[in-house]
Amino acid sequence: MKEAVDLLVHNAGQVVTMGDEAGPRRGSAQSNLGLIANGAVAVKDGRIVAVGPDADIRSAFEAPAEQTVDADKGVVLPGFTDPHTHLLFSGTREHEFEMRCQGKTYMEIAAEGGGIRSSVRSFRTASDEAIVGQSLRRLDRMLSYGTTTVEVKSGYALSTEQELRALRLIDELDASHPCDLVPTFLGAHEFPDEHRADPEAYVRILTDEMLPRVAEETRARFCDVFCEKGVFDLEQTRRVVTKAQSLGLRLKLHADEFEPIGGAELAGELHATSADHLLASTDHGLEALRAGGVIAVCLPGTSFSLGKHVYARGRKMIEMGIPVALASDCNPGSSMVDSMPLVLALACLEIGLTPAEAVVGATVNSAYAVGEGDDRGRIAPGLRADLQILDAPSYVSLVYHLGGSHVRWVVKDGRLLDPTPPRRPSFRA
Secondary structure (H helix, E strand, O other), rough: OOOOOOEEEEEEEEEEEEOOOOOOOHHHHOOOOOEEEEEEEEEOOEEEEEEEEEEHHHHEEEOOOOEEOOOOOOOEEEEEEEOOOOOOOOOOHHHHHHHOOOOOOHHHHHHHOOOHHHHHHHHHOOOOHHHHHHHHHHHHHHHHEEEEEEEEEEEOOOHHHHHHHHHHHHHHHHHOOEEEEEEEEEEEEEOOHHOOOOOOHHHHHHHHHHHHHHHHHHOOOOOEEEEEOOOOHHHHHHHHHHHHHOOOOEEEEOOOOOOOOHHHHHHHHHOOOOOEOOOOOOOHHHHHHHHHEEEEEHHHHHHHHOOOOOOOOOOHHHHOOOOOEEEEOOOOOOOOOOOOOHHHHHHHOOOOOOOOHHHOOOOOOHHHHHHHHHOOOOOOOOOOOOEEOOOOOOHHHHOOOOOOOOEEEEEOEEEOOOOOOOOOOOOOO
16 A cells, blocks of 8 residues: 655656755765665655655655656756845846946945945835835746745845844745745845944944844844955954844854955854855865854855956865855845856856755755755755756756756645746836
8 A cells, every 4th residue: 555645756867865964065975966866756744755766656655646746857856045145125236237347346336335235225215015026026036946945134224123124024025935035134234324434333233223123023043244344344243243143143154255354264263154255265264164164155156247257265165174055145236146057057167066066055055054954955754845856867957058947846845836937016116
């Protein structure tokens, strides 16, 4: 007698399980895909019940005909987790892209009033409906590329009430979309216009006013700081993140994106969950990450979008035993990227990862980079059934075929979804 399940995915040419062991992958283990040829996956109550050879799974389990999915020798792998995004924003900044193409740098544009502060001015004047509507469209596109869990930062509000508003809107998005959202407080993203002349006053607002209210009134799970020359220096960053830690928030850091001012070292010292960007990190900074058990989140789409030709040293990190995760950094200024397959391809072409290492970096390691690695990011019994079923002969197709989506179906919490983005009202609300 076969066991009844809710969903059965069978006849997969490859099931990419990521193996059974828990914990982020590092070193040689970052190549371990736990590959099953000619495999199948059984799902019940939103969780994976079994995974294994097709004949074994089909002899033991059965699902209703409409929930029995023939993968047609394609690839089944976990849904991607995107562990670093700024997708909650209003409006876009195409004009800045033109300015960069004409030779101006990101920091020069920011110094002239563009960059993050431009998005802050737009966010503060936009309606909730406009912001949510635009953000849902971005999530739709992410889902169509196989992303099922997304970290979303505040940080385009930069005042107490507006930052709380941003975190509430992330909650609203989470309740309105199949993707699971992980909220991060990034009030220390930039100094707002009204505090440019007195940045210390804004740091005091962050530590004495914003963070206590964020911890009390929202479900933000992480606190992040843009630790960089010209933004939050090392001492200011330390004050913000130690306050956040005391209030029970876990830590992430924008570290060493442009200059090595000690962000990686601080992340390692405080055992942050992740340190992100890391283009300018020194060997000493990378050693601090390794010693502190910090996941390195690389964002090659940002370097590519900025035309920097400088990337994080992903190969070096893996050789040192630092777990590497990958993220889109989806934002309106420096990385208008919503495709994780493109990020994986850039990781292989520009930061030295193999296709297997890149896939691990976008699934199990990225799930751990948002504190969800014991629940998703692998195909193993008991874990959340977040899957993508690809019309492709191999996982290598994700990086070999640039710029497109191979997703035939997405499974979210055991529910089979059509990945085609729905038609939503205009983003110009």
